[in-house]
Amino acid sequence: MALGDGADAAPVHFEVGPIRPPNEANSLLVRVTRNCPHNHCTFCPVYKGRPFSERAPEEVEADIQAMAGAAERIRKRIEICGVLNDAVVQQTLAEEPCEGAIQVLRFVATGERTAFLQDANSLVMSVDDLERVLKTLRAAFPSLERVTTYARSKTVAASGTDELERLCRAGLDRVHIGMESGADRVLKRAAKGVTATEHIEAGCAVKAAGLELSEYVMPGLGGRDLSEAHAEETARALCAIDPHFIRLRTLAIASGTPLDKLHKSGRFEPLDDVGVAREIRALLVGLEGCTGTLRSDHVLNLLEEVSGKLPEALPALIAVVDRFLGMDAEERDLFVVARRLGIVRCLDDLEAPGVREQASTVLRHLRERYPGPLDVAIRALMSRFV
Ligand code: SF4
Secondary structure, three states: OOHHHOOOOOOOOOOOOOOOOHHHOOOEEEEOEEOOOOOOOOOOOOOOOOOOEEOOHHHHHHHHHHHHHHHHHHHHHHHHHOOOOHHHHHHHHHHOOOOOHHHHHHHHHOOOOEEEEEOOOHHHOOHHHHHHHHHHHHHHOOOOOEEEEEEOHHHHHHOOHHHHHHHHHHOOOEEEEEEEOOOHHHHHHOOOOOOHHHHHHHHHHHHHOOOEEEEEEOOOOOOOOOHHHHHHHHHHHHHHHOOOEEEEOOOOOOOOOHHHHHHHOOOOOOOOHHHHHHHHHHHHHOOOOOOOEEEOOOOOOOOOOOOEEOOOOHHHHHHHHHHHHHOOHHHHHHHHHHHHOOOOOOHHHHHOOOHHHHHHHHHHHHHHHOOOOHHHHHHHHHHHHO
């Protein structure tokens, strides 16, 4: 009997939203709302054209039960095979009725430790409903060590500490906030719909409620004209909050976004990789008051090595940026191309056998195809990852 045939009354279909933070790659994805209730940020392509809607708690609970059923069938397949092998993957792909089952397989294969609530701003859901969903999730998957979600500062700042504490008690552990910038001029131009003061209020409220806080910052979002203010004021806001995690996600201009239109009409001048590196350096210099962990765990970031525990790692992180900035122009271009193609992860990787030759070949082709400045070609490469 195929394990997928163990039919009972349990639901089998569940929804999965389009994105999750990079560090939630192995998490169970529980969609509590659809899309983004704001949806105006100029740089963000993810939910454009898709209307926001809340989901009824019973609908989300049915999804959780469907995922619990899929997880149980996957566990049995692994038990029969004795190991998670290709047969388990193939059987899951063939027999599970829901596309999201492959994410459940990833979750089961990595020990069923984390879950992430989708989509862009789960805290718009009423606290009663979210509390109910969290309790159902924790009961269905008792091995969960961490449940996290995205939230907007605007929503968090409007919530009371009591409400955040209730969510913490119900099993929410961490909130990821897209701060992007702590500079009001940058936030306004990006149509983020929030001020630096609201970011600070929200960040402090999350921490006061006993939740972990992860703030996403977007190097490059200030463009050339606001780069300095972006770095300095973002560092100041981060120091006022002192989040548990600061995560860098470098700006890439996605085709068709409002920012793309601004760029094409000459009203937004993006930084090249050297400009972004200088901006990150200025940000780092301002982070001396922070005690959390800085992560550069997004594929759009050039310098993945800029990761470490603050403030003690700061000198080493600044040294990584200085090493990149101190390379001669040709060497820098080679590294940038190699990194954007995924051939290297850190600066030392450029010395690995064959890497320099491979990067040189690609660089030559790029220069033939894009005769202007290299950053035009690099932007084209990066847009693949947005
Ligand atoms: S709030 Fe987040 S998901 Fe919504 S438009 Fe802005 S960046 Fe995109």
